[in-house]
Amino acid sequence: MNHLIRIIAISFVLMPPVFAQKLVDPAAVAPEYRDAAEHRRTEQLRQRACSLKAQQAKILLRDRAAFVLKCMDAADASK
Template structure:
């Protein structure tokens, strides 16, 4: 039993910390996919802005998805 706990502890420590998804860099993408990469980067920036607004307004986790959806729809309507 102690060996199993020891192995599990080692396995947990060996795994690195979870990282968030990085922004797409269109300059590092093949030219034929650059337009799609630019669109994806713009979408990621909009999502991060809405997430930051949710954090600043201290939106509860249970309401966060609805808040983010409304925020993204409002940003799309402005454009």
Template sequence: MKQFIIIIAAIALAVTAPARAQALVDPNKVAPEYREAAEKRRAEQMRQRECALKADLDKVLPRDRTVYLNHCLDTLAVKQ
């Protein structure tokens, strides 16, 4: 019985789809009244991705990643 449950659990894990990252917002694919908000969201997503890439390149530990990303985003906000 125990082996049967383990086999079922393994099959369930193998069949599930991997989680996807949130796709970039495309302002051209939203209704005109929401385009400005979509453009702002896309700009924010690009800043977040840029900081995440910097964190990867600097090999920031997972425990320090949030602090690093917040500092990076704050630095980018000051520059603009």
């Protein structure tokens, strides 16, 4: 049993860190895909802004997706 605990502890230490999806850089994309990359970047920025609003409003994790979707819909309606 002690061996098993050590193996599990070592596996957690050796696991690579998991990072969130990075922002798309339109300048690093081939010219024919630049428009799509710019559109994706604007969507990512909108999602981050709504996620930040949810965090500041202290929305529970279980309700955060619904809050972000409503926030993005409200941003679309205001345009």
